[in-house]
Structure formats: C-alpha cells, structure tokens
Amino acid sequence: MIDDLTRERILDAAKIEEVVSDYVSLRKRGVNYLGLCPFHSDRNPSFSxxxxxxxxxxxxxxxxxxxxxxxxxIEQLSYGDALRHLARKYGIEIQERELSDEEKKLKSDRESMFILNEFANEFFKNSLHNTIEGQTVALSYFRHRGIRPETMQKFQLGYAPEERSALSDEALRKGFKTEYLVGTGLSLQYEDSKGLxxxxxxxxIFPIQTVSGKVVGFGGRIMAKKDKVAKYVNSPESIIYSKSRELYGLFLAKKEIARKDKCFLVEGxxxxxxxxQSGIENVVSSSGTALTLQQINQIHRFTSNITVLYDGDAAGIKAALRGINLLLEQGLHVKVVLLPDGEDPDSFARNHTAAEFEEYIxxxxxxxxxxxxxxxxxxxMRDPIRRAQLITDIIGSIALIPDDITRRVYVQETCQTLSMDEQLLAREVQKMRLRGTSYSSVPTAPPSVTTPTPDTTPVNLPQSATGETGDRMVEVETPTSQPRQLSYPTIYEEELLRLIVTYGERKLATHHPAGSETETPHSTVxxxxxxxxxxxxxxxxxxxDIFKQMLNEAAEQSASGDFTATKYFSNHPDMHVSHIAHELLTDHYTLSNIYRRSESNDPKEGQNTDKRGxxxxxxxxxxxRVERELLTVKNAFVQTQLHKLKQELVQAERSGEIELQLEIMNELRDMNELKSELARRLGDRTVLP
Structure with a gap:
C-alpha cells in the first residue's frame, strides 16, 4: 500500500515530457511537443x-x-507498479503504510503460497523431463500432440507422478507447511486417512499464470483412462487464485494483443x-468456463477487439452464445470464426501454418x-412463433451495446437480413434499454437453443483503487488499466463536467442558502x-453513471483545502474516469502561432503562453458559464421526464385508468411549465422538442 503523501510526491515530480521522451523522440511545437505515437504505426507525428x-x-x-x-x-503495468516505476525514475522512496497483524498474516500467506506454487511448478517440470514415468507417459503425449520442446519450456508444461503423495512428501521435506499445501489445493487431506x-x-500439468507472470494455479489432464475420474482438474479457489479472474495464456499473449489490437479467445x-506454436500469439483461453466480467476486463486492458474461435459443432455454438452478450455489454467489438467441421483451434493450428491460419480467419x-x-x-423459417422468440433474442444482444451509432448500424443490418421494419426493431431495442437491459436480463432463446447458466457468476471489478478508511491508500495489486465501460456523459452533461474537471476547486458565490439554514447568503463554495x-x-x-461518480467525488474532495480537480481526475486510479478527464481537458483544435501573435501584439507570446489555462x-x-450549463442539464432532464410521462400516459389510456391519466396529465402540465421557464432562461439556446 502506497501512502497518499508519497503518491502525491510522485505525481508532482513526474513531468509528462520527461516521461514520454524516454520512449518517444519529441520535438518542440509551440508550447507543446510532438512525436510519433508509440501505441500504433504512426507515420506522421500525431502524439502531442x-x-x-x-x-x-x-x-x-x-x-x-x-x-x-x-x-x-507503455509498460503494461498496474497503477501501483506504474507509480513505483516513476518513483524509481525520480529517486523517490516509497513509503509503505505499516500493515495490521491481520494484513501481515494475509500477505505472508499469499507470499508463501506463491513460493509453494513455484516449487510445485519446478517439481512438475522435473517430473516431466527427468523421470522415466514422465518421459514415457507425459512427454510422449506432448510429442504426439505436436508440441515442440521449446513450446513446452515456454508454457512451463509438467507432469504429476501417479504416486499418491509424491509432491506432498517432497514439499514437506523441503519445509513447506501442510496448511499451504492444502490451501493452494496441491494436496488433499481426508479425515479418515493419515497424511496428504x-x-x-x-x-x-498446465501452470496458470497471472497477467504479471505469477503461478497461481494448475490445470491437469488425466493420462490413463479411469472411470468416474474427471478428464481435467483445476486448482480450487484460494486467496491467490480465482478462476473467474484468470485467463490462460494472457501473460504470454498480452504484448502481442496490445501490438495487434486484437485478442483471440479459445476454449482449451x-x-x-x-x-x-504456429505463430499466432495474441490468444487466450477461458479454460472451459463461462466468461466473467473480471476476465473481460483483463482483456480490455489491452484491446477492445476480440475474435471468438468455434469448432464446427453448431449445437455447441448455440449453447455458448449467451456468454458473448457480456462482451457486447462491456463495449468490446466481437467477431466470430467458425472452423471447418471436425476441427478445433488446436488441430487446425497443428495442420496449418500461421499464414494459412490468419488467411482463414x-x-x-x-x-x-x-x-x-x-x-x-x-x-x-420453420416456425413463426420460434421466429419471434429468436428475433427477441437478437434484439436483446443489440440492446446491450453501449455505443449509440454501433447499435443503429446493427439495427439497420438486422432489419435488412430479417426483412423487418427498421423503426419497429429500433423501438424494441430502445424499450429494452429503458428497462435496464443487462447481461443477466437478456431474453434467452427457448430450449432448442439452450444457453446453460454459467458456472461462474460475473463479478464486478472494483471501481477505484483507493481505500475508504483513514488516509487514502493506493492498492497496487488489482487496478485496471483499460477504461471500464460506463455510460459516457451525454452531450448535455459534457460541458458542465468539463468545467468541474477543469475548475472544480474554484470558488463561486452562493446567492441563497444551499440547503442549510446556517449558511450565510453570498458565501462562496x-x-x-x-x-x-x-x-x-x-x-x-x-x-x-460517470457524471454522478465524478461530480460526487469532486464535491466530496473539494471540502479539503488542497484539492485540485485537474490533477485529481487526470491521475485517478480508475482508468475510465481518467480517460474521460483527459478527453475533456484536451484541446482537439489549437490556435496557430500567427493568430496568437495577432491577439497579443507580441511576436513571442504565441510561442510561450497557453491562453487556455x-x-x-x-x-x-x-x-x-456554470449557471448556463446547469440550465442546459436541467432542460435535458425535463425532456427525459416528459418523454417518460408521455409513455406512461399512453399505457394508462390503454388500461383505461382515468384517475391515473388525470394525475399524469397534471404532471405533464407542470413539467411543460418548467420547460418553458427553462427555455426562457436559456435565451438563445435551442430547446429541443
């Protein structure tokens, strides 16, 4: 845990031009610097x-x-590790908060389990290469599957001997504790038998690594055919391993995923x-389990583009479709590749070169x-009722997509394919979104297109990496470096949010008590x-959601005397918040030096002064400005309420509820009066109908 004071020292010391120049050749242009972007193939300097x-x-x-x-x-680091990187660059000593006894115990247990897993990993690798059993049983299996020695080494493949307690006995001899052997799931302890x-x-054995390369668990495939024995066994959940969070192969694939801006998702x-081995390295596996939100966020750290590879089994594909809805809801661009009948990614990759595989994709x-x-x-085509059910299923998937333009494109294309009225489909999509459609509420197709319930419930990632008690602390283990998908500020909220991010700490005069009887009129807040x-x-x-979060945080933080909105939001641990802050703070269009000079009558001022400070x-x-943008936001709110009331009135008329109709009509009258008042106060602003 990095204490707040040290974090502030690091952020104060880090100069963007010094940090970027370690990776990009920069040249001065006016008050800024320009260079080739390190994140894409940039021929013309576009990185400002x-x-x-x-x-x-x-x-x-x-x-x-x-x-x-x-x-x-650039370094594919977590928020905390990036702070440490900058601290080393600027010679700042990291001050760690002293942990409580409970926290020390948990940290010690985690470190002990990681060490034990590394020991087990070496044990399995040694058993594969240096024992007769491993060479005759496991090594021959890998060779039969076409896995080369260098690939075995790359993925640290191993073998667990058939002997009942070979690993447990060796670990105990090396001084590892029973509680950690049982805690990691490497060993089992039965009540009716002695020993492990x-x-x-x-x-x-297939070691499962975190995105930073730590071994947190193992997957094992049985060699001998045994009745009532699972073909695959994975490590159980522990304080270091959660199957809902990890993706097999991500540690080895992350750089290639970021470079190609695409991730392939397979099953095994x-x-x-x-x-x-065939040369396609931007690939990960969910290890046969349903995708979770945590896994998707892991992928989203490196790309927004994901391609799912299926074999030719149509029934299996239909059963897997529901998991894709969660990808859509998180704003990823999802594509699908159907492999030829009888082929899976493993067999297809073994029988084709990388160029042939990529060409097929x-x-x-x-x-x-x-x-x-x-x-x-x-x-x-076979059943009209079935047609209606399946169309509802497709509409549910479209409704999950957060981007308005993308949704509209999908509606248009689906209407053409299904020969349906576009306005009807668009209305149904909008209804689902108004009802709060989410991954868990998307209508599912009836039994012939079964979608089994995932065995892992999607779990939300933490929205920020700050503690809630005592001094604000930065958690260095589980931040995310890719913007999470919340609703982006609407066009009506955007300018007000820009003022909050840029000037949130500036004082404004209150002309009336703001909710408090003791507050003095004309005070400043x-x-x-x-x-x-x-x-x-x-x-x-x-x-x-994002407007609410940023407004609430800014209002809360402004109570402290050292709050600076721009610095706070630009360096926010939540990448979605910081991403929006950067967009709001960025000038997408800048004045030329000639215009600046003509403004100032000083030929040097245009080169040295940023007038948008x-x-x-x-x-x-x-x-x-604030008053005007507040009116704009309120007007948008009124328009939304009017739309809802009109819908409610239609429903009330259909149901014949006279009293409810009168009540809604009174609310509509009041809301229209407010709309007129806001329009008058907005003046020359256009008020949308």
Missing amino acids: VSPSKNLCKCFSCGEGGSPVHFIMK HDRFRGRV YTDVISMH EKHETDFIRFKTQLFLEDM ALAYYVKADLSADGVDIGS KDKYSDEELQM
Whole structure:
C-alpha cells in the first residue's frame, strides 16, 4: 500500500515530457511537443505532449493520459507498479503504510503460497523431463500432440507422478507447511486417512499464470483412462487464485494483443499452445468456463477487439452464445470464426501454418450480431412463433451495446437480413434499454437453443483503487488499466463536467442558502459543491453513471483545502474516469502561432503562453458559464421526464385508468411549465422538442 503523501510526491515530480521522451523522440511545437505515437504505426507525428497540462494525447488512435497512465500503457503495468516505476525514475522512496497483524498474516500467506506454487511448478517440470514415468507417459503425449520442446519450456508444461503423495512428501521435506499445501489445493487431506494426497496424480500439468507472470494455479489432464475420474482438474479457489479472474495464456499473449489490437479467445489449454506454436500469439483461453466480467476486463486492458474461435459443432455454438452478450455489454467489438467441421483451434493450428491460419480467419471472420442472425435463420423459417422468440433474442444482444451509432448500424443490418421494419426493431431495442437491459436480463432463446447458466457468476471489478478508511491508500495489486465501460456523459452533461474537471476547486458565490439554514447568503463554495447542491435542490437526477461518480467525488474532495480537480481526475486510479478527464481537458483544435501573435501584439507570446489555462475565466464569467450549463442539464432532464410521462400516459389510456391519466396529465402540465421557464432562461439556446 502506497501512502497518499508519497503518491502525491510522485505525481508532482513526474513531468509528462520527461516521461514520454524516454520512449518517444519529441520535438518542440509551440508550447507543446510532438512525436510519433508509440501505441500504433504512426507515420506522421500525431502524439502531442502538453507540459502545461501534464498530459499526452494521440490525435490519431486516442491513446494518452497523465505520466502514470502513459507508463501503465507503455509498460503494461498496474497503477501501483506504474507509480513505483516513476518513483524509481525520480529517486523517490516509497513509503509503505505499516500493515495490521491481520494484513501481515494475509500477505505472508499469499507470499508463501506463491513460493509453494513455484516449487510445485519446478517439481512438475522435473517430473516431466527427468523421470522415466514422465518421459514415457507425459512427454510422449506432448510429442504426439505436436508440441515442440521449446513450446513446452515456454508454457512451463509438467507432469504429476501417479504416486499418491509424491509432491506432498517432497514439499514437506523441503519445509513447506501442510496448511499451504492444502490451501493452494496441491494436496488433499481426508479425515479418515493419515497424511496428504496429491490432487494432480498421473496428469500432465498446465501452470496458470497471472497477467504479471505469477503461478497461481494448475490445470491437469488425466493420462490413463479411469472411470468416474474427471478428464481435467483445476486448482480450487484460494486467496491467490480465482478462476473467474484468470485467463490462460494472457501473460504470454498480452504484448502481442496490445501490438495487434486484437485478442483471440479459445476454449482449451492446448488450443492456446498450438496457436502460439504456429505463430499466432495474441490468444487466450477461458479454460472451459463461462466468461466473467473480471476476465473481460483483463482483456480490455489491452484491446477492445476480440475474435471468438468455434469448432464446427453448431449445437455447441448455440449453447455458448449467451456468454458473448457480456462482451457486447462491456463495449468490446466481437467477431466470430467458425472452423471447418471436425476441427478445433488446436488441430487446425497443428495442420496449418500461421499464414494459412490468419488467411482463414481473415476470410471467415464475421461480426457477432450478423453471425448470430445467420445462425438462427434456419430455425426462424420453420416456425413463426420460434421466429419471434429468436428475433427477441437478437434484439436483446443489440440492446446491450453501449455505443449509440454501433447499435443503429446493427439495427439497420438486422432489419435488412430479417426483412423487418427498421423503426419497429429500433423501438424494441430502445424499450429494452429503458428497462435496464443487462447481461443477466437478456431474453434467452427457448430450449432448442439452450444457453446453460454459467458456472461462474460475473463479478464486478472494483471501481477505484483507493481505500475508504483513514488516509487514502493506493492498492497496487488489482487496478485496471483499460477504461471500464460506463455510460459516457451525454452531450448535455459534457460541458458542465468539463468545467468541474477543469475548475472544480474554484470558488463561486452562493446567492441563497444551499440547503442549510446556517449558511450565510453570498458565501462562496467550490464549483463542484455548488453544482451538486444546485442539482440536488431542484431534484435533478443526472442520467449517466460517470457524471454522478465524478461530480460526487469532486464535491466530496473539494471540502479539503488542497484539492485540485485537474490533477485529481487526470491521475485517478480508475482508468475510465481518467480517460474521460483527459478527453475533456484536451484541446482537439489549437490556435496557430500567427493568430496568437495577432491577439497579443507580441511576436513571442504565441510561442510561450497557453491562453487556455486555469485563468481563462474570471470569477464572474465562470459563474455565468456554470449557471448556463446547469440550465442546459436541467432542460435535458425535463425532456427525459416528459418523454417518460408521455409513455406512461399512453399505457394508462390503454388500461383505461382515468384517475391515473388525470394525475399524469397534471404532471405533464407542470413539467411543460418548467420547460418553458427553462427555455426562457436559456435565451438563445435551442430547446429541443
């Protein structure tokens, strides 16, 4: 845990131009620097570095951020590790908070389990290569599967002997404790027998690594055919291993995923290994379990593009479709490749070169919604009722997509494929979104397209990496470096949020008590608090989650005297928050030096002054801007409420509830009066109908 004071020292010391110049050749252009973007193949310099804002931004691919977020992306590090990287660069000693006894025990247990897993990993590898049993049973199996020695070494493949307690006995001799052997799941302890039993007996071993390369668990495939014995066995859940979080092969694939901006998703261990061996390295496996939100966020750290590889089994494909909905909901661009009958990624990779495999993928890669629609067409033709059910299923998938334009494109294409009315389909999609459609609520197709319940419940990742008690601390183990998919601020909220991020700590005058009888009229409060109090007083509930989160945090943090909104949000541990902050703080268009000089009548000023600094507005001007943007947001809120009330009125008319109709009509009248008042106060602003 990095204490808050040390974190602030690191953020204060890190200069964006110094950090970026370690990776990119920069040249001065006006007040900023320009260079080739390190995150995509950039022929013309499009990577801009702004020392005044301490931010970088590629105007081609969109990557960038603060110094800490640049390091997270370029070095593929977590938030805490990126802070440590910068601390080393600037010679800042990391001050760790002293852990409690309970925390020390947990940390000690975790470290002991990691050490034990490393020992077990070496034991399994030695058993594979240096024992007669391993060579005759396991090594011959890997060779039969076409896995070369260098690939075995790359994936650290091993073998667990058939002997009942070979690993357990050796670990105990080396001084490892029984509690850790049982805790990691390497050993089993039965009440009716003495001693320990190895979990992975007579199995080839596939080590499971975290994104940073630590061995957290193992997968084992049985060699001898035995009745009532599972073909594959995995390590159980522990304090270091959660199957809902890990993806097999991600540690070895992450750099190639980021470089190619695409991730292939397959089912099994050998699928990943064979594709790596054929030259396709941007591939991971969910190890035969249903995808979870945590796994998707792991992938989303490196790319937004994912291609799922299926074998030719249509029934199996239909059963797996439901898991794809979660990918769509998180904003990933999902494509599907259907391999020839009788082939899986393992066999196809072994029988084809990387060039042939990639050529096949390029020819057969299909957008998921299109693939799903085509897959269901045959069922739709046979039964009208079935057709309606399957169309509802497809609409449910489209409704999950967060981007409005992408949804509209899918609606248009699906309507053409199914020969349906576009407006009807669009309305149904909108209804599902208004009802709060999510992965768990998407309608599922009836039994002939069964979608079994995932054996792992999707779990939300932490939204930030800060503690809630005592001094704010930075958790260095589980941050995410890819923006999480929350609703982006609406066009009506965007400018107000820009003011909050840029000027959140500036003082505004309150012309009336803001909810407190003791507050003195004409006192001053921070802009962020002013905005929150004003919206709360009028009962305005903003639509987007991210606006609420950022407004609430800014209002809360503004109570402290050292709060600076730009610095706080630019370096926020939550990458979704920091990403939006960077977008709001970035000038997508800048004045030329000639224009700046003509403004100032000073030929040098255009080169040395950034006119869009913190003093862009006087207190009076800033107050007027905030008031105006508040009116815009309130007007948008009123429009939304009017739309809802009109829908409710239609429903009430259909059901014949006269009293409810009168009540809704009164609310509509009041809301329309408020709309007129807001329109009057907005003046020359266009008020949408």
